[in-house]
Amino acid sequence: MKELFLLAAVICFGMAILKFYSARMGRSTSAPQDAGNSRAAISAEEAKERLEANPDAILLDVRTQEEYDGGHIPGAVCFPNEDILPELPLPFEKDAEILVYCHSGRRSAEAAEKLKHMGYTNVADFGGIRDWPYETTTD
Template structure:
């Protein structure tokens, strides 16, 4: 009986070790971002290409004013996510193309969804400034 118990313990330990090392050896696949049918999700590269193509695009930084002042993408307008509300009219046309970003991507996704719910049909989220490999400014 003791040998049977020892054999079961060795098998369980071996299976756990295999699973652990298999999980560690799997390449880190990018985690897909949650997408919504309400707004488009872009990469930083796609957003940069759109901004380079069309200077009428509204670049919306939805971080706090303090975060914005520490550094932002040139041409961005600061409008904190918590200030985006259906109760407050925004100075943008409903058909304007709006590219939204924040620090890491959470607030920009929320803001893009709020904008879409408010009728802004061309709102797109491109995540966070931490993933922006291009120029930033403090001006």
């Protein structure tokens, strides 16, 4: 009887863990982007159009300083993803247009989400510099 009770408890605990993780995965990967969401994923082409349309837009490279020095998009500001912390707000207005990129898109998505939670309202993630078909510089 004890073994049966223990087995039932383990099964219930396992089911609860599965439900928790599947709910988290569903929320983070399939959440639709809507007008109320301050982080949007855009293409490199759209990012270039936005930069041309708004010269005050902030182009944020969230790679390391070494990666940035090896080549970056002209006009980009290097601010590594690891340095974006809620207790250290960025020196940008909360409603400034911020376009974020990294190498492949993982860190830029993470940085954009952090910025959203810090209260920045106009953040767009265009993924990685490896998908940027335009000019880059080492200046």
